[in-house]
Amino acid sequence: MAIREPEIITGKEEMRKWSRTMRAEGKTIGLVPTMGYLHQGHISLIKEARNHADLIVVSIYVNPGQFSPNEDLSTYPSDFSGDIHKLMSVPGGVDVVFHPHNLYDYGKIEVEVEDERERREKGQVVSCLEERRLGHETWVRVENLEKGLCGKSRPIFFRGVATVVAKLFNIVEPDVAVFGKKDYQQWRIIRRMVRDLDFGVKVIGADLVREDDGLAMSSRNVHLSPEERNKALAVYRSLSQAKSAAGNGQLNCRVLIDMVVQAINEAGGKTDYAEIVDQENLEAVEEINSPVVFCVAAWFGKF
Amino acid sequence: MAIREPEIITGKEEMRKWSRTMRAEGKTIGLVPTMGYLHQGHISLIKEARNHADLIVVSIYVNPGQFSPNEDLSTYPSDFSGDIHKLMSVPGGVDVVFHPHNLYDYGKIEVEVEDERERREKGQVVSCLEERRLGHETWVRVENLEKGLCGKSRPIFFRGVATVVAKLFNIVEPDVAVFGKKDYQQWRIIRRMVRDLDFGVKVIGADLVREDDGLAMSSRNVHLSPEERNKALAVYRSLSQAKSAAGNGQLNCRVLIDMVVQAINEAGGKTDYAEIVDQENLEAVEEINSPVVFCVAAWFGKF
Numbered sequence: 172m173a174i175r176e177p178e179i180i181t182g183k184e185e186m187r188k189w190s191r192t193m194r195a196e197g198k199t200i201g202l203v204p205t206m207g208y209l210h211q212g213h214i215s216l217i218k219e220a221r222n223h224a225d226l227i228v229v230s231i232y233v234n235p236g237q238f239s240p241n242e243d244l245s246t247y248p249s250d251f252s253g254d255i256h257k258l259m260s261v262p263g264g265v266d267v268v269f270h271p272h273n274l275y276d277y278g279k280i281e282v283e284v285e286d287e288r289e290r291r292e293k294g295q296v297v298s299c300l301e302e303r304r305l306g307h308e309t310w311v312r313v314e315n316l317e318k319g320l321c322g323k324s325r326p327i328f329f330r331g332v333a334t335v336v337a338k339l340f341n342i343v344e345p346d347v348a349v350f351g352k353k354d355y356q357q358w359r360i361i362r363r364m365v366r367d368l369d370f371g372v373k374v375i376g377a378d379l380v381r382e383d384d385g386l387a388m389s390s391r392n393v394h395l396s397p398e399e400r401n402k403a404l405a406v407y408r409s410l411s412q413a414k415s416a417a418g419n420g421q422l423n424c425r426v427l428i429d430m431v432v433q434a435i436n437e438a439g440g441k442t443d444y445a446e447i448v449d450q451e452n453l454e455a456v457e458e459i460n461s462p463v464v465f466c467v468a469a470w471f472g473k474f
Numbered sequence: 475m476a477i478r479e480p481e482i483i484t485g486k487e488e489m490r491k492w493s494r495t496m497r498a499e500g501k502t503i504g505l506v507p508t509m510g511y512l513h514q515g516h517i518s519l520i521k522e523a524r525n526h527a528d529l530i531v532v533s534i535y536v537n538p539g540q541f542s543p544n545e546d547l548s549t550y551p552s553d554f555s556g557d558i559h560k561l562m563s564v565p566g567g568v569d570v571v572f573h574p575h576n577l578y579d580y581g582k583i584e585v586e587v588e589d590e591r592e593r594r595e596k597g598q599v600v601s602c603l604e605e606r607r608l609g610h611e612t613w614v615r616v617e618n619l620e621k622g623l624c625g626k627s628r629p630i631f632f633r634g635v636a637t638v639v640a641k642l643f644n645i646v647e648p649d650v651a652v653f654g655k656k657d658y659q660q661w662r663i664i665r666r667m668v669r670d671l672d673f674g675v676k677v678i679g680a681d682l683v684r685e686d687d688g689l690a691m692s693s694r695n696v697h698l699s700p701e702e703r704n705k706a707l708a709v710y711r712s713l714s715q716a717k718s719a720a721g722n723g724q725l726n727c728r729v730l731i732d733m734v735v736q737a738i739n740e741a742g743g744k745t746d747y748a749e750i751v752d753q754e755n756l757e758a759v760e761e762i763n764s765p766v767v768f769c770v771a772a773w774f775g776k777f
Contacts, residue, residue, distance in 0.1 A: 309671055367641075
């Protein structure tokens with residue numbers, strides 16, 4: 172297995188230039204957007220991307236645009252050198268890690284002065300963009316899909332996700348991008364955004380990857396104590412029970428949801444939501460008679 | 475002067491394919507988005523685009539996404555064959571006219587059925603997307619700049635403009651796009667969107683073009699009777715007076731605005747708004763001591 176170090180690019184213009192150069196050479200580019208602190212779930216996304224593109228760009232960027240002030244932006248785990256190390260072990264390797272410092276820093280603002288007698292452009296450094304209302308103010312909204320599930324308790328979350336993904340698509344200009352279905356609503360939102368805004372990017376969903384004991388892999392799992400982690404297995408266990416109950420003919424969603432919520436409660440967790448929704452429009456269904464997905468978010472540990 | 479007919483492309487995929495082929499050959503592409511019924515103002519945008527790109531795409535599409543139900547979508551003037559004729563007379567010509575039928579028709583929806591035993595994708599024709607909430611629902615909002623001026627009386631207008639321009643950028647993938655400063659707020663919004671979403675497109679503003687008598691060229695001028703048209707000259711006349719008053723030291727915006735509003739009233743027009751705003755953030759200023767622009771919208775004729 173060849174081990175090679177990915178090229179690390181931090182600048183937007185440099186990133187786009189790399190992509191355009193590669194595309195001009197006929198290469199296709201696959202993008203895997205991440206917030207770092209990589210685990211096997213991310214690696215599976217990268218392997219999936221390898222199936223669809225010649226070159227792989229992994230972005231590592233904790234996007235402040237999707238965190239509310241009361242959320243865990245400051246404690247989001249990170250380990251950049253560990254991430255690079257993990258990426259070097261991916262079969263086929265990763266070509267570029269795009270690791271921008273701040274995607275919302277637009278630095279110098281061009282101020283155009285209009286005057287018929289003297290028309291000129293002058294550059295001007297604006298020390299604080301917000302003072303003159305020159306800060307970031309453009310947001311992509313996927314207006315229905317963003318509302319339910321995670322969007323209920325995190326009202327600006329998907330606005331931030333859709334916007335940063337649009338930015339990454341415009342900077343990296345990939346042919347293909349891979350997202351995990353662990354974040355099912357996010358995956359549906361990105362697909363819808365790509366369709367509605369006609370991005371020339373193919374979006375691929377990759378399956379959730381679980382630890383051996385059944386816990387869905389997630390960077391935030393690091394916050395769980397061994398005991399909390401053990402309790403959190405109630406999510407997978409109860410979901411599996413609900414799935415097999417549905418397979419045996421229990422199609423009433425209320426009954427299935429109660430099974431899961433009760434199991435999470437009994438394990439000492441707090442359910443943010445537990446809903447059975449249509450796979451495409453994410454609307455809650457009462458009885459299963461079309462493709463659905465059971466979406467659960469729950470807190471274990473400090474909450 | 476070479477006279478050549480532009481290639482007419484109606485499909486999104488065909489359009490993108492053309493652009494990518496040309497770019498792979500090292501050509502740069504300039505886009506001039508229009509709603510058709512072209513006049514010399516549009517032609518000046520195309521000439522400007524010619525200064526910045528090897529190949530020119532003019533899009534002709536009346537975007538329903540920016541019209542409210544009570545607005546003039548159904549009466550917006552159109553003359554496609556006349557437009558093509560005009561484009562043939564542009565020095566250097568136009569390479570492609572992108573003329574889609576409906577940019578919001580996503581046709582067949584891919585429905586993915588999730589099942590661990592039987593994972594497959596199946597295609598399904600959805601006759602009415604709205605029924606299953608599968609219609610267009612992604613919108614780009616430039617949240618501050620969209621609010622004032624035209625945005626006050628047309629609350630969804632700039633949401634629609636920003637969204638369709640994002641779509642056109644993603645379909646045509648131009649290097650450069652030219653917008654008229656006649657629609658000053660639109661121009662600022664598009665520039666901000668491009669900066670904030672990191673589109674790899676350079677946005678160029680082209681000056682307003684006036685008829686010999688001073689009326690700003692606009693496709694909607696066709697709705698004016700000769701008498702109404704004559705009255706509408708009050709806009710340019712009073713703006714010129716305000717400009718020269720400012721040049722002579724009258725920097726109080728209230729005084730300058732009153733001059734213009736009064737002149738429009740006296741000519742029998744109805745002012746939608748008349749504001750002197752900062753050129754960059756479009757906020758109203760009370761006294762002129764930085765680069766400003768005087769923005770006016772007024773109705774003449776039926777209102």
